Amino acid sequence: MVLDVHFLLPYIQAKLKTESIDLFLHSGVSELGKGAYSKTYLVKSSVGKLVIHVVQDSHTIEQFQNAERRFFLSQFLKHHPKVPTALMITYGQVEDTVYTVQEYMPGKEIKHVKDEIEHLQHLAEIISYLHNVNLRGGGYLKFNGDKPEGIHTNWYLFLRRFTFFWFKSIYQYVTKENISESLSSESYVRIQSKLKKYFRKYKTYFEGLRCNLLHGDLSLGNILIDGKRVSALIDLDFSMVGDPAWDFAFRDHLHKNLLPLYFSEMRGLGVDIDEDHFRFRISLYEPIIKLAITNSLKRKPNINIKKDLAHIESMIDNLV
Numbered sequence: 001m002v003l004d005v006h007f008l009l010p011y012i013q014a015k016l017k018t019e020s021i022d023l024f025l026h027s028g029v030s031e032l033g034k035g036a037y038s039k040t041y042l043v044k045s046s047v048g049k050l051v052i053h054v055v056q057d058s059h060t061i062e063q064f065q066n067a068e069r070r071f072f073l074s075q076f077l078k079h080h081p082k083v084p085t086a087l088m089i090t091y092g093q094v095e096d097t098v099y100t101v102q103e104y105m106p107g108k109e110i111k112h113v114k115d116e117i118e119h120l121q122h123l124a125e126i127i128s129y130l131h132n133v134n135l136r137g138g139g140y141l142k143f144n145g146d147k148p149e150g151i152h153t154n155w156y157l158f159l160r161r162f163t164f165f166w167f168k169s170i171y172q173y174v175t176k177e178n179i180s181e182s183l184s185s186e187s188y189v190r191i192q193s194k195l196k197k198y199f200r201k202y203k204t205y206f207e208g209l210r211c212n213l214l215h216g217d218l219s220l221g222n223i224l225i226d227g228k229r230v231s232a233l234i235d236l237d238f239s240m241v242g243d244p245a246w247d248f249a250f251r252d253h254l255h256k257n258l259l260p261l262y263f264s265e266m267r268g269l270g271v272d273i274d275e276d277h278f279r280f281r282i283s284l285y286e287p288i289i290k291l292a293i294t295n296s297l298k299r300k301p302n303i304n305i306k307k308d309l310a311h312i313e314s315m316i317d318n319l320v
Contacts, residue, residue, distance in 0.1 A: 005029060008052075008054060008094055008097065008099055011092065015101075016045070023044075024044040025043070028043075037055055041054075042104060048104065049103075051104050054098070054099045055099075056096055056097045060093065060098060067099075067100050069143070071088045072143045072146075073148060073236055074086070080129070083130050083233065084232045084233065086234060087103045089101045105232040105234065106226050106231055107232060108225060109221045110220045122230045123258060124264070125265055126233065127258075127262060130213055130215060131213070131247070135148055135150065137150025138152045138158045138241050139151045139157070139158025139159075141241065148241070154206075154211075155207070155211050158242070159206060162292070163199075164195065166292050166294075167192065170183060170294060171183055173299070174298075181306065182306045183305060190313075191312070198316055210243070214244065216236065216237070216239045216246075217235060218251055220253060244278075245281035245284075246285050249282045249285035283319070287312045290311065294309065
């Protein structure tokens with residue numbers, strides 16, 4: 001795959017002109033990073049440094065929809081300045097390539113929470129504020145006018161539908177690739193039965209939860225620091241409406257040091273929070289998130305699907 005920003009620049013320049021923004025291309029375009037199907041560039045402009053992200057894969061429609069959703073979320077978060085994140089200026093598609101243009105956020109990634117204690121108080125403030133943005137529905141975001149809401153009517157419906165979708169997707173992949181030793185038909189039926197039992201047991205539990213705006217992917221690499229402050233939360237691709245405990249599931253790096261500060265901030269915002277109940281919900285979500293991760297990485301050469309599913313099944317057994 002040949003992925004280069006330069007053929008896109010005339011289109012991006014024309015789009016930015018409508019926003020009264022000029023690119024200073026004489027200063028050059030530098031590559032910031034790349035993935036399997038994407039590249040990120042830095043360029044100077046009349047409004048400061050901008051980041052151009054380009055994606056080219058076989059799922060062009062899905063990538064465009066993701067860019068559109070991130071754009072509208074960025075516009076929505078402009079009204080919530082306590083949640084620092086990059087403002088997306090525009091997005092578009094040229095042939096099979098999707099691009100986004102957003103402001104550059106200074107800072108570096110948090111590497112180890114234990115070395116960044118001074119930033120945790122600010123991070124707790126940001127996440128607690130984000131988790132107090134009340135929205136309708138549950139699950140991934142859609143936009144009704146300028147305000148986001150979940151694609152499902154409640155959190156339970158989202159969890160159940162996507163859990164079985166992720167699991168079925170894994171099974172279809174191993175069947176197609178003729179690697180049934182990773183997930184045999186017998187194992188598929190057995191684990192599926194356990195997942196149904198899990199959702200029967202916790203249905204009313206999930207349906208009664210208070211749902212708010214979630215980041216959806218609070219890995220250390222998505223938290224930028226600059227000086228003694230958190231400069232930005234980035235990569236809100238998996239933002240959703242749901243239970244705040246979801247943001248902490250499978251995030252052991254946040255549990256010990258951040259949770260006590262987070263609970264304190266939530267109480268300061270008037271939220272009556274049961275710490276033990278919250279921690280239990282974190283454990284409830286861990287097999288589901290692990291399943292989602294396994295599905296997203298199933299094509300990677302170093303992924304051990306059989307081992308991952310055994311771990312997921314063990315976690316479900318402990319919960320049901």
